[in-house]
Amino acid sequence: MTVEEIRSYKQIRTPDYSLLANLVSRAKGPDRTMAQFAEVTGIGASTLSRLVNHNIKKPLALDVIIKIYECRADEEDTYLLDSLARANGFYPADYAQRVKDHDSMAAKRNFHMNREHQMKNALIAGVAAAGCNISVIDRPLLRTENLPPIYPSRLGDFILKLSADTMTGKTRNWSFTTFTQLVEETEPRFDAKYYARRAFQSCSELLLLDAWKPEALQDYKISFAFIDKAILGEFWNAVSIARVHTEMSLILxxxxxxxxxxxxxxxxxxxxxxxxxxxxxxxPVEEEMYEDTDDFYEEDPE
Structure with a gap:
């Protein structure tokens, strides 16, 4: 991957801000301060600080990606350029065209998968930031040898296994289910109650297991993560009177x-x-304080 090749890349996805922050830190390297990295790249120190602290809301301009790459600490890290571009939502032109040619349903599914990925990153980063020692289990399966088939075979979208010394001295499993829908993005006939009902239906087998065979969920915590406050509120109205036997929470x-x-x-x-x-x-926030600049934003098309 060369700088000239990447100039043909197209912005087709929302940036993965967590991954982008890690890649910028990788480019800076362990032996330079953020101020030193800012000086060699010509990018504002406040911009770089906000990048590594997930404090941006728009994709980076292509020239900023290139500057970060060209001033990387490890000159042999040639894969960094492509990684930075993809984390920022840039993809090769031919791939971008294929995505554009997909029908609306495929594009919507892709959008929600990307949102689910970012929600997952936020949840993992939040638990890790609290000092919890964790490992991630994707597509977790529940042992169902002694359970009737009406019970779920999967337990959420992913599980964080918390090490024995994290909370209470024994290993705990924290299961997460993510709901990516925003009411404002849908047709008027689909309101928050509609999506809360769908969310409740998707969790009904799990709630049934909690009610009838809660011992199967021993040492589990179960959380349902939402990105829409109204949908969370309607879901809460449905489950708040359930009196569950397993620790469960709603996350916004x-x-x-x-x-x-x-x-x-x-x-x-x-x-x-x-x-x-x-x-x-x-x-975590860096101790150095800088003036805000917007030099990393991609210009909006007129």
Missing amino acids: IDPVSYRVLDEIWIPGDYNPMTNISVFRVPA
Whole structure:
């Protein structure tokens, strides 16, 4: 991948801000301060600081991507350019054209998969920022040898396995299910109640297992993550009277910054891992303070 080749790339996806922050830190390297990196790249120090702290809301301009790459700490890291471009939502022109040619349903599915990916990143980063030692299990399966087929075979979209010394001295499994729908993006006939009902139906087998065979969920915490506050509210109206036997919570994620805004527990007879949400731990911020600049934004087309 060369600089000239990447100039033909097209912006087709929302940036993965978590991955982008990691790649910028990788380009800076461990031996330079952010101010030193800013000086060699010609990019504002405040811009770079906001990048690594997930504090941007638009894709980077292509020239900024190139500057970061050309001033990378490890000159042999030739894969960094393509990684930066893709994390920023840039893809080769032929691939971009194929995506554009897909029908609207495929494009919508792709959009929601990208949103689900960013929600997952936000949840993992939030737990890790609290100092929890975790490992990620994708597409988690529930052992169902002794359970009737009406019970779920999968337990959420992914699980974080918390090491024994993290909370209570024993290994815990934290299951997450993400709901990517925003009401404002849909037709008027599909309101928050409609999507909350669909979310509830998708979780009905899990809630049934909690009601009839809660021992199967021993040492599990289960969270349902939403990106739409209204849908979360309607879902809460349905589950808040359930009196569950397994620790369960609802999580709200900001649809722009992909930061966790709140976590609320569903009432029930269980012992929570903690009474305080781990997501309330502040994100790390660099000590240096800089003036804000907008030199990293891609110009909006007129």
